[in-house]
Amino acid sequence: MNEFSHLIQFFFSGLTTGSVYALMAVSLVIVYKVSLLICFAQGEFFVIGALTMVTLTSKGLPMPAAFVLSIILSTAVGALVERVLIRRIRDMSVGNLIVMTIAISLALRGLALLIWGKESAVSPPFTPGKPIHVLGATLQPQVLWIIGVTILVLFLIWFFFEKTKAGIAMRACAENRLGASLMGISTQKVALFAWAWGSGIGALAGMVVAPLLFIQYGSGVMPMVKGFIAMSIGGLESIAGAVITGFLLGLVESYTIGLISSQFSDTIVFTILLFVLVFKPSGLFGASRSREV
Amino acid sequence: MRHIQRYWWLLVLALIALYPPTLGGMSPYRSGVLIFVGIYVILAVSLDLLMGLAGLISVGHAAFFAIGAYASGILTAKYGTSPLFALLMGMLLSGGVAWAVGRPVLALKEYYLAMATLALNEIIVTLIIGLQWLTGGASGLRDIPAFSLLGFPFDNPIHYYYVVWAIVFLVVLASLGVARSPFGRTLIAIHSDETAAKTFGIDCARYKGRVYILSALYASVAGSLFAHYMGFLAPDDFSVLTSINILVMLFLGGIGTIYGPALGAIFLKLLPEFTYQFQDYELLLNGIILIVVLVFMPKGLFGILMSLKDRLIGTRAT
Numbered sequence: 001m002n003e004f005s006h007l008i009q010f011f012f013s014g015l016t017t018g019s020v021y022a023l024m025a026v027s028l029v030i031v032y033k034v035s036l037l038i039c040f041a042q043g044e045f046f047v048i049g050a051l052t053m054v055t056l057t058s059k060g061l062p063m064p065a066a067f068v069l070s071i072i073l074s075t076a077v078g079a080l081v082e083r084v085l086i087r088r089i090r091d092m093s094v095g096n097l098i099v100m101t102i103a104i105s106l107a108l109r110g111l112a113l114l115i116w117g118k119e120s121a122v123s124p125p126f127t128p129g130k131p132i133h134v135l136g137a138t139l140q141p142q143v144l145w146i147i148g149v150t151i152l153v154l155f156l157i158w159f160f161f162e163k164t165k166a167g168i169a170m171r172a173c174a175e176n177r178l179g180a181s182l183m184g185i186s187t188q189k190v191a192l193f194a195w196a197w198g199s200g201i202g203a204l205a206g207m208v209v210a211p212l213l214f215i216q217y218g219s220g221v222m223p224m225v226k227g228f229i230a231m232s233i234g235g236l237e238s239i240a241g242a243v244i245t246g247f248l249l250g251l252v253e254s255y256t257i258g259l260i261s262s263q264f265s266d267t268i269v270f271t272i273l274l275f276v277l278v279f280k281p282s283g284l285f286g287a288s289r290s291r292e293v
Numbered sequence: 294m295r296h297i298q299r300y301w302w303l304l305v306l307a308l309i310a311l312y313p314p315t316l317g318g319m320s321p322y323r324s325g326v327l328i329f330v331g332i333y334v335i336l337a338v339s340l341d342l343l344m345g346l347a348g349l350i351s352v353g354h355a356a357f358f359a360i361g362a363y364a365s366g367i368l369t370a371k372y373g374t375s376p377l378f379a380l381l382m383g384m385l386l387s388g389g390v391a392w393a394v395g396r397p398v399l400a401l402k403e404y405y406l407a408m409a410t411l412a413l414n415e416i417i418v419t420l421i422i423g424l425q426w427l428t429g430g431a432s433g434l435r436d437i438p439a440f441s442l443l444g445f446p447f448d449n450p451i452h453y454y455y456v457v458w459a460i461v462f463l464v465v466l467a468s469l470g471v472a473r474s475p476f477g478r479t480l481i482a483i484h485s486d487e488t489a490a491k492t493f494g495i496d497c498a499r500y501k502g503r504v505y506i507l508s509a510l511y512a513s514v515a516g517s518l519f520a521h522y523m524g525f526l527a528p529d530d531f532s533v534l535t536s537i538n539i540l541v542m543l544f545l546g547g548i549g550t551i552y553g554p555a556l557g558a559i560f561l562k563l564l565p566e567f568t569y570q571f572q573d574y575e576l577l578l579n580g581i582i583l584i585v586v587l588v589f590m591p592k593g594l595f596g597i598l599m600s601l602k603d604r605l606i607g608t609r610a611t
Contacts, residue, residue: 038404099544104584105580228408264423266419270412270413274412
């Protein structure tokens with residue numbers, strides 16, 4: 001392998017992790033836009049999605065069926081959480097909201113521990129096949145699936161929010177909850193929808209990487225934290241910002257690991273986050289909105 | 294009755310002093326459990342100064358816990374300094390970091406502040422993992438000696454128990470003092486309405502910075518005590534999950550009351566001792582308890598105790 005093919009290799013791995021970060025960030029942004037809370041339980045949906053799929057395929061279910069069932073299950077769990085818990089605490093302070101989602105994440109992680117135990121599991125790839133060679137770099141076929149699924153999901157989100165009535169209602173609700181409810185939009189339904197979407201996408205992020213990573217009940221923390229970073233740098237409320245920063249984050253990480261230092265790549269990434277927060281709190285892609293009184 | 298209300302802290306002191314020979318049964322293990330509890334009481338109370346009084350959210354309190362622990366660990370294990378000197382150096386370093394990042398970070402609000410403190414926690418932990426030659430990296434730092442004072446080593450957990458709880462008592466007392474001082478009142482004013490506080494001529498940024506440094510100093514002390522008790526440090530003990538745990542103690546016990554977070558820490562750290570047969574259920578149980586407290590008892594365990602006391606004695610707590 002020459003220098004150039006190394007760079008290509010880093011690009012592929014950056015794109016792979018970037019897809020996961022982008023999906024996690026998008027799932028966080030969708031929930032934030034509508035419920036105005038950052039969900040610390042999003043990593044648990046990542047785990048639930050991945051491990052459900054591993055279990056279903058190991059029970060002999062064909063991959064497409066396992067895929068669909070896992071998404072449905074994770075979405076249902078997310079909707080249930082919103083319906084039973086989040087709705088009760090809508091008016092609490094930010095500190096309480098954060099701790100509530102932490103409590104939910106503890107409970108879900110505990111549940112995952114009871115169901116799946118402490119062992120890590122890996123799922124079979126979506127399609128069998130040998131690694132592909134591109135410009136001297138090797139590419140797992142699963143990586144194509146990850147990127148393909150990510151693009152499809154992003155397209156679906158765009159279509160939903162721009163072209164469907166329900167999506168436009170959700171945007172209205174994110175813009176102005178009172179105004180939206182005066183126009184006859186059920187804000188409760190919209191919040192439920194947002195949570196279902198968010199948990200489904202979070203689960204999807206776990207499912208697409210399940211063939212590449214060993215995942216166990218506690219594996220959701222790091223993807224979630226990286227999702228936080230992408231979301232915060234993207235400006236908390238911007239889906240496009242979250243996607244772009246998600247991919248950028250994956251690439252920056254992959255190139256710093258490859259070219260600079262594998263030990264300090266996370267230090268660098270978190271330092272970038274701290275600097276962006278301090279110097280441009282509205283994010284690199286968010287509209288700057290002054291909150292001073 | 295009035296005497297009990299006035300001198301109840303003497304009762305607490307007696308309970309702490311009598312624990313090892315009575316309930317503790319002079320067992321090093323049982324005193325050890327209480328050492329952990331004490332360390333977490335310090336952490337929870339120090340975070341309460343920041344979050345409960347000043348309303349500044351932190352999802353990264355373990356950063357200062359880590360700095361204190363590693364300062365003590367490295368200085369005593371590798372350079373052979375006295376534990377007291379190492380503890381003070383840890384405090385100096387923690388205070389310095391808090392001072393340096395305080396002003397820009399504390400200007401942030403709500404989620405932005407939460408994310409920034411989380412980032413700080415991760416920066417410290419990844420640095421600890423990365424600087425392997427100094428900290429032992431991911432495989433940990435070994436051979437930290439027991440705490441000693443003027444040449445007298447506290448290598449018996451029962452003796453160390455008294456050191457830790459003496460400090461816990463001082464920290465709680467000092468924090469109560471802070472909460473009732475003009476400084477604490479100012480913080481509460483900033484918490485409830487920063488704009489109003491500003492119009493009264495309060496330099497909000499300076500007060501926030503000071504309470505941040507104070508809570509970092511306490512957390513650093515907790516870290517030093519932890520390092521000498523464990524004798525071994527690994528970066529995992531200081532991750533965001535630890536910060537989240539401290540946060541949970543605050544809300545479980547009743548945020549903003551000093552006593553509450555202390556109770557929360559005691560409860561959450563003692564719970565595993567009673568549920569150890571159901572270890573796999575512990576996470577789920579923690580989550581459910583916290584959900585129930587948040588939804589039905591927003592004032593936490595301390596709130597429940599207070600209303601119980603009101604019912605028994607028939608006086609209003611002030």
